[in-house]
Amino acid sequence: MERGFVLREGEGGFERAVGILEMIDKFPDALSDEDVEGAADFVYPDLRNTVLGLLELPSSRQLEVLFFRRVLRIFREAQRAREEGKKLIFIPFTFPPEIFWAFDNIFPLCTEIVAGAIVNICAGQGERFWDFAMGLGLPDSLCSANTIGTMNLIHGPGLKPDAIVYNTPGSCNPNAKIHAFAADYLGIPQFTLEKPVDETPRGREFHYRGFLRFLRELEEWSGQPLREERLREVLELSYRAVDLYNEYWELKKARPCPVPNIFGMSLLVLRSQMWGREEAVEVLQRMVDISKERLRRGEFTAEERARVYFAYIYYLFDFYNYFTWAEKNGVTILGDILAIHHFPEPDLTSMDSMLHMLADTAFDYPMTRQMGASSISVKWLEDISRAANDLGADACIFGGVHACKHTLGTISYLRRELMRQSGLPTLILMGDVMDKRHLPMPMFQEEVMVFVDQVVAKKRQSRRRRRGAGGGCESEAPAPPEGEAGERAV
Amino acid sequence: MTREALAEELAGQPEGLFTEYVRRWKESGGKVIGYSCLIAPVELVEAAGLLPYRIKALGSAVTELADAEMSLYNCSYCRSCLQLGLDGTYSFLDGVIETNGCDHMRAMFENWMHRVDPPFFHYLKAPHYLRDDALEYFLGGLELLKRDLEEHFGSEVTDGALERAMEERARVRELWRDLCRLRELDLPTVSGSEALALEIRGSAMLSSDYASLLEDFIRERERAEGRKPLARLMFCGPATDEVAWFAELEAMGAAVVADALCFGTRAFLPEPPPGDDPLRRLAEGYLGNLFCPRMYLEYGRRRDLILQTARRARVNGVVYLYNKFCDLHGVDSALLRRDLEREGIPVLVLEKEYSARADLGRVKTRVQAFLERIGGEAAWKGASS
Incomplete structure (x- = not known):
């Protein structure tokens, strides 16, 4: 089998990913361990880690086939x-997709979700499109997620959009610039909304006015007005998903955590692409049901050795060696910055109230809210420490992404203050969200395990000693002695 | 400014940040306000009786303190500036105005705020579009800045004072255009590195004194004999204050006859339009004429301005230089290279580290190759025919 990225005539990366998903669609609903092993052996290495990452653990298997579909x-x-x-x-x-689902004649596709599909499904992992960007003279410090997604469009053949949207001017330079570049390069309309670095009423008012203009521009361009009834339908679906998200969050608090690690990736895809549609509700419902059932039965993949909150975003190019590996080694991934949502109280009584809700959702959307704040470091710290403390994290991991200059420029403050204010140690890693060449997974695993063994385990032990000395109730199972990490999948 | 004084500037060192001019200003009881991005209107600071001082690093490559706060993936220019804030070099600043120029600069200012904690700190939040509502928001931001300056420093900013400051700044812009004309002559009498040195010195002076400096310099150079360069270049890019670096490139025989640089011509583009309300005029002038890649939906305007300048200055080629990890300029440079080369103007995109002397040899090799490629004047004639 040819190992490179094979594109057929008339196909781009997106079409290739769809073609392979069609194959996976033929999987039966119930897969045995042998089925998964057989499927993993059948496909090329890049897809193998995706298949195994989603399907190897019984904890996630029943969800992820549905998710794929x-x-x-x-x-x-x-x-x-x-x-x-x-x-x-x-x-x-960085933008709520439900806004676009509310239009009768607009179909939104999330750039980074398309990139994620290409990276995790196609042979070559989208490197072809990254290299194409370099060939155009673009800087190598851009974000692989949106660069691969947009370069697939420019590279062609295949899917071409009618317009491009971005809302990150001022909160993320690489994201906004590459989307603007793609629109300029392709000569298609670009619609933008600025979230000012200003949480005061003045800033919110500016954002709201901009949001209304943004919608007007979409209406004019699409030739159809936003209908109140349709918007209400979409928001009702969105808020059914919000209720399930809240349940999901509560389940994450349980010790040991019954929610499989890979669900964090699924949640990201649901929120970025499917929110406001029935599919998001359906998949989230299944995620919640599976987690509840696991909690009820006391089913856990491994003894929980560390509960870590990812202070930034996940690396998303090798599900197996990231999410599955962590779960098998007792490292619970509680969430990342993209899992922290601030949904306004629902008020579906009028068009005006719904538009305010949507604008507020966009204003406080993950990453937009923190990186677009008047102080990146302060807002970021506030949200991460609240989430990590709420879910009972032992520590944080910052998976740095070379493109993300805002967080890279403020991570020292975050690490210092997380320790000072919450006693949470933070491991800093440098890598990339969708390009494995920056931080290979074996290095990631080694760094995480050393951190867990040397820092988190000792912290847990000293906490237990303090509780013991104070006669406090010990609720955690004892951690394995140092050096006995149990079974490790590498 | 004499050739000797310029030579001093050309050999600029970080200790030169606290200039004799600033020292005298402080000794007379004056306050100094640091800013970094061109979106900060110096007229407003001057109208409050304060000295606006553009934060810079003068080629300082030391970043050890800053590296403890920011990562190596952050722009080395911003890290160098932060370093000088952290090591106390900038302790003469009585306040700082943060602006949201780019991700690096925002991080630089946040660390400045956390670690240096200057006596006065104001965040001027500038929108990224030129639209009516953005203009109103920016105007509101200028009102907040004015109020904070007045409250903190106890000096009322009257319309009259603001008008006077705007007139003085307008005079500087006019003189800068005169300076550009001398650069654009067939036999230029002002080099690109001299222009850069002037702006570095002027960006730490009151506009009235900067105007005098420019007047003297222009008077001297109007009488000077120019020299025909090997090639006529235009430099584009972000904030860079490496005068010595520029001088070394010009010493290869090319002259930088025009620029679209942050410490250069782009600093003089925000021109307030006529009107009755001085603050509104400032808002319109600055937000509307920034010509920076931080502004969205405006690529076409930036391209046209560069194209127009390149044609007027009869350049043989454009060098787009930016510091490593600058995504704003990095992305714009890719589009500009495509569009300018379509118009027959050769473009060299140079990504470099700020003030890394070790990088100079590589850069000089690439510039030399570019000069050979464009072939000087003959190439320009070919492109324009």
Whole structure:
């Protein structure tokens, strides 16, 4: 089998990913261990780690087949969008997709979700598109997620959007610039919304006015007004998902955590692409049901040795060696910055109230809220420490991404203050979200295990000693002695 | 400014940040306000009776303190500036105005705020579009800055004082255009590195004194004999204050006859339009004429301005230089290279480390190759025919 990235005539990365998803769609609903092993052996190495990452552990298997299928459904619809009279619009992962689902004739596809599909499904992991960007003269300090996603569009052949949206001017330079670049390069309209670095009423008012203008521009461009009834339907679905998200969050608090690590990735895809659609509700419901059932039965993949909150974003190019590996080694991944949502109280009584809700959701959308704050470091610290403390984290891990200059420029403050204010140690890693060449997974695993063994385990032991001395109740199972990490998958 | 004084500036060192001018200003009881981005209107600071001082690093490559706060993936210019804040070099600043120029600069200012904690700190939040609502928001931001300056420093900013400061700044802009004309002559009498040195010195002076400096310099150079360069170049890019670096490149025989640099011509583009309300005029002038890649939906305006300048100055090629990890300029440079080369103007994109002397040899090799590629004047004639 050819190991490179194979594109067939008329196909781009997106079409290739859809083609392979079609194959996975043929999997039966219930997969045995042998089925998974057979499937993993059948496919090329880059896809193997995706198949294993999603399906190897029984804890996630029953969810992820459904998840794959729903992703495929959305992608198929995107391919048919134009035939059905809809305009295809690319949106960043920093923007609530429900806004676009509320339009009758706009179909949103999230740039970074498309990139994630290419990276995790296609042979070559999208490096072809990154290298293409370098060939265009773009700097190598950009974000692989949105660069691979947009370069797939420019590189062609295949899917081409009718417009591009971005809302990160001022909160993330690489994200905004590459989306603007793609629109300029392709000569298609670009719609933008600025979230000012200002949480005062003045800043919120500016954002709200901009949001209304943004919607007007979309209406004019698409030729159809936003209908109140349709918006209400979409928001009702969104808030059903919000209720499930809240349940999911509560389940994460349990010790040991019954929520499989890989669900964190699934949540990200649901929020960035499917929120406001039935699929998000369906998959989230299954995630909650599975986690509840595991909690009830006391089913856990391994003894929980560390509960870590990821202070930034996940690395998303090798699900198996990241999420699955951590779970098998007793490292619970509680969440990342993209899992911290601030949904306003629902008020679906009028068009005006719904528009305010949507604007507020966009204002406080993950990453937009922190990196677009008047103080990145202060808002970031506030949200991460609240989430980490709420979920009972032992420590934080900062998976630095070379493109993300805002967090890289303020991580020292975050690490210092997380320790000072919450006693949470933070491991700093440098890598990339979708390009494995920056930090290979064996290095990631080694760094995490040393951190868990040397820092987290000792912290847990000293906490237990303090509780013991004070006659406090000991609720945690004792950690294995140092050096006995149990079974480790490498 | 004499050739001798310029030579001093050309050999600028970080200790030169606390200039004789600033020392005298402080000794007379004056206060100094640091700012970094061109979106900060110096007129408003001057109208409050304060000295606006553009934060810079003068080629200082030391970043050890800053590296403890920011990562090596952050722009080395911002880290160098932060270093000088952390090591006390900038202790003469009585306050700092933060602006949201780019991700690096925001991080630099946040660390400055946490670690240096200057007596006065104001965040001027500038929108990223030129639209009516953005203009109103920015105007509101200027009102807040004015109020904070007045309250903290106890000096009322009257319309009259603001108008006077704007007139003085307008005079500086006019003189800068005169300076540009001397650079653009067939036999330029002002070099690019001299222009850069002037702006570095002027960005730590009151506009009235900067105007005198420019007047003297221009008077001297109007009488001077120019020299035909090997090639006529235009430099584009972000904030860079490495005068010695520029001088070394010009010593290769090319002259930088035009620029679109942050410490250069782009500093003089924010020109307030006529009107009755001086603060509104400032808002319109600055937000509307920033010509910085931080502004969105404006790539076409930036490209046209550069194209127009390149044609007027009859350049043989454009060098787009930016510091490593600068995504704003990095992305713009890719589009500009495509568009300018379509118009027959050769472009060299140079990504470099700020003030890394070790990088100079590599850069000089690339510039030399570019000069050979464009072939000087002959190439320009070919492109324009």
